[in-house]
Amino acid sequence: MTGVARLVYWEAIILLSGFFGLIAWRLFTGEISLNGLLYGDRRDRRKPSGYSAFFSPGRTQLLMVTILTAGYYLLQVIHDPTTFPNIPVAWVVALGGSQAIYLGGKAQSILLGIRDLIDRRTP
């Protein structure tokens, strides 16, 4: 390894591990808050703010698919760290579908929510 390559190697190790370590540490200590990660807002006329929080299945499935896809990809790279691994089309489709479900659910709950149901009930 030449001098320049060695310098690049150590620079990347220090900077990448520094950024990764800092963010991971703050996530674990709660300085970067993950509160409400699985809760979404939905339009609700009964609340003074106009919105209420609810447990979101869309967010939960997105979290699971994200962790599975990222873990699969990282394992492939660790197994053969010479090239970028090929991701099966099924994984990409699953991830895209999962994100679409999340976005659809978010749009539905924020823009419509339970307002329509209440409007239909009230005379």
Next chain:
Amino acid sequence: MKNIEFWASLLGAIIVAFIIAIFVPGEPDKKVVYAIEYGGLIVTFLFGFMILAGIASNKIDISRILEEKGASGTTTGGASMSRFQLLIFTFVIALSLFLIVVNTGDFPKKIPPEILTLLGISATTYAVSKGIQAGSQSNGRSNNGAAPPNPDANPPPAQR
């Protein structure tokens, strides 16, 4: 001259490049290449390190990196799933690239389209999510002036 670290980094890189250009033995054309390479690497590292030190000392506040505004736009709505998954994918791809460069000693000749698709899907979700959020806030403002009506304060005739 506000940011002393910035100027110190730049000056340090120039001094290193100058030392290589003057004192290191070798052909002049190679010495110029070495001076630029080392100078560039050092200044890049020091800029990155300045940001790292700023984050570590809380000069750069990243405690709200995953937060999003609430749908009403007035309160914080907690952590954002779209930001979190973008963060995960960015780190995974960066780590993969680093492992490949370290093992092969060379930058990959071709970036596979799957990686761009992966990051593209993730970043698009974040952008669309922001759009929905902004849409709900402007919708609320244009419909009600401030916030949607509170039926508890003014119940419909059937409940009176």
